[in-house]
Amino acid sequence: MAASNVPTIYGDGGPLAHIPDDVTIPQFFFDQHHPLGGEALHHRNPAYFIDDATGRQVTADEVRARVWGLANALHIRWNFGNNDVACVFGPNHVDYPIVIWGTHRVGGIVTGANPSYTADELVYQIQTAKATLLFLHPDSLQVGLEAARKAGIRDDRVVLFDRVPGDDHLTVSDLIKEGLLQPKRYVEPRLKPGEGKTKLALLFFSSGTTGRPKAVMIPHYAVIANCIQMKQYADTRDGGKPNDQKLYRSGDVALGVLPFYHIYGIVVSLHFYMFCGISLAIVSRFNFENMLKSIKRYNATHLSLVPPMIVLLCKHPAVKNYDLSNVKMLTSGAAPLSAELTNQVARILKNSGIGQGYGMTETCTTFSFPQLDTRVGTPGSAGRLIPGTACRILKPDGTWGGIGDQGQLVVSGPSMALGYLDNPEATAETFKDGWVYTGDEGYVTEKKDLFIVDRIKELIKVRGFQVAPAELEGHLLDHPDIADVCVVAAPDEYSGELPFAFVSLHEEVRKRVAQDPKEEDRVKQSIFKHVSDHKTQYKWLAGIEFIDIVPKNPSGKLLRRLLRDRLREGLAAGRIKLVQPDAKKGRAKL
Template structure:
């Protein structure tokens, strides 16, 4: 059977001829008719954590225009060019995206913790010709090395602001966003804003966000302007942002009802990384559209997060499970009781959250609506989320299907499951991505005649609530980030002492999963010093991969890696072995 959301989505309300920048910055109608959009009474959109600097839409529009003009004048950026954004959260992060979209360019956000080889891979896959980079020494040094490997001139690296850099990178006279904005504002207008023909937004790529898909190395997910806006509107309808309600029942008034989940003047902590689709769409764009101010936090540090919640009187949190575990277990939490009592909403996504943690969160945040959501980059974020009728989401559930989403659950024999029967989740949604950029084979494997094959085993009940049981695909979820075992295996096999290997995820209370490597030693390795060899392998991965890909689950030596007759790794066998090993150590 097929499962459909209990709420309908008016497809005519989703513009198919606007870019993301035009929809967010230029669309006059906002959810709250009493919300001033322009002028001195317009609310703050962004708050810079640390300085408290407040930025409204008028300033954001001015900076977006100035940067777009300068990007076109100085670098010739125009339709179909790809701009890579290698940065932590920053108040100019959205400005770079919107400026590129004004020109018709595509933006590819990159993890600022990447090594040079990982960043080079993204540059290769996207054919990016201009990089915007967060201005700290390590990030800039990685960008320089990756650019050098790709023959991209250092002059095409732009820093997001003018922080002082170390001697290792001061030999380059970097352009700065602020200088470009001012130059663009002073210069004559050099570009005609990119316009999309009616219906064209469904095929016009806006973002190239990286995901591991169901298997293999990370792939560039091509997300259209329409898909991004559609998923944003799915969240709007699901959360009744543009409606008045009281405990889920519609009323005629008031717009300022205390029971509304999102209200103008609310403040959300923008601690999720904006290079990740969850942070980019939900934590940033959705909150701005819904009328909230967003505190832009460059780097997550728990103690700093608590201080920011108190300083800015934060009311809304969007987090990943490891951050919620800290809320429950960190001893410093108790000192911020008054500030945490102001929290009215907590959404958890990117990985399942246990009933035990949810129960603890209810005690830590007694006044908050608390629940989970589920989605993936290939669906441009949300597929399901806990409804407004629930103060606390159903235990273990990822929420109800979003408006406009259709789901079906396929059993191993290919037949469709009924309600409460497990199987693999397939989703059809207006937020579906175009496909994997430059990878037709991978696109055919995941995007099937209007459906996204998620690779997740789920159960859906009659109320369209979704429970994620297990991942049928091989991808691990570490701290909410996708990690492809094959990518780590390739790195480990590059070590001289490794003959064969297989990486699996093992459950972890803090990170959700952590990578563990089963390794077959080469004959050249000294088996009498396995502990030293294991440490060396772990250090090898640490030198070449971003932190969340490190082998925090350790290294286990085996005589052989189990495989089927065709040579495919029997990863499930080793996953069970890993769980047994963990249980034996407890």
């Protein structure tokens, strides 16, 4: 089928507002005013950032000054500038955004690294991104210093976010003071029309669960475009209401618990909220009870979370001790949020809109956004396509589908990344003629609701039938004994594959199982029946293993690969045995 004849589904919201293509991210947010937003940095919100650890408030004027001072020092001290790369290694910090924008002011590029990395993993990212400057959080100091030595970054090009006793490295504040005491020496890039679409801002790494991480090339235009897309979508759903009645408005407070090294955190939590004029309480490390305290302390109105955090909201006993009535919007992303979990959290956050969005690093985040015209989005939906987006459905048989058809999501829009740095093979596989082949299977309804079935490679094939792990996981989380779960494919000679569940039990159930061997069988049979009572037979579980913690990466995605390996090893050693579903009894034969 010719490309022009391929069925294409477009996001709603009317013609997309103007997206400037001749400015960098800080030039757009600090130096210009866009009709859709930018209230925060133009109206001097009393507290633009709040340091959750100390309660310190950082005003818009302070943000501007600190960015300017850092940019000046980067140029004066190291002649750091156009297309040079700075790596930021560590959890969130109130100066993390300052480092990003200061780097951008001199024409540099930022790559954010996962603080759970080993030294060798960090070396790989530094070398892949070609970083020559390293910013370290004190919590990541030792790993960061080891990686810097291995990667060839000189010790005088390592900068700490805070002073560490006995350490003489420069801090971000040292550089800012140094820059502010000097006349302006750096020359800020002035982009030509269209250059913002190719001028790199970020090298953020895609998930490493499917091979070595790849550096995704994200231009300034992509981040700016996605913020405009989301704000236009939100304003359209608000129906022209005055600012004080809008769902995303200046004066609100969001909790910045998502990591800034992740695309969801850097674009949605940081830049989108800034564009809306929403203050951000920056949380360094996620601790659930501390998060509850911070929601109350700052009267947080907006939460951007991942499903594992939402599981805790639904199941943690401490929730009942906190007043969460001020929360008016909860957005979930980075992994599927089941219909069951959506309904559960809606009962906890009674005044809040509940919904999820969909995106990926390669699309520079958001492609669909929560439904805002109803309190709770369509359960199981990943939101609605936002303005400026286009979606195609590549069916399993290789033909193109349309509304209601299921297949691989192939997407396009103004926020798409440019490809993978120095990796033409992977780029050619994912980025084709302006379209991103997501590797996610899903479908779009007439109302432009997007549903994600699962990662194509994660689908379990049972006698030719497809079973989506996310569907079973969502159902299993509704079982009262289950705290968390991951479903993977178990190889089977007859069926090809069968679903197998790794289950983390609630603490009190875990204690009962440990004290009474018979209790383990009772709990497992209850879980088997929970599935067989509600799901067709080919979706029934062929086994359950109890584990203490379900492994996830920091963005909340299940590390299925680790559990698939554990399952294979257990089957080979005879430690794990599969059971066959019994259609007559509706339970597993042990």
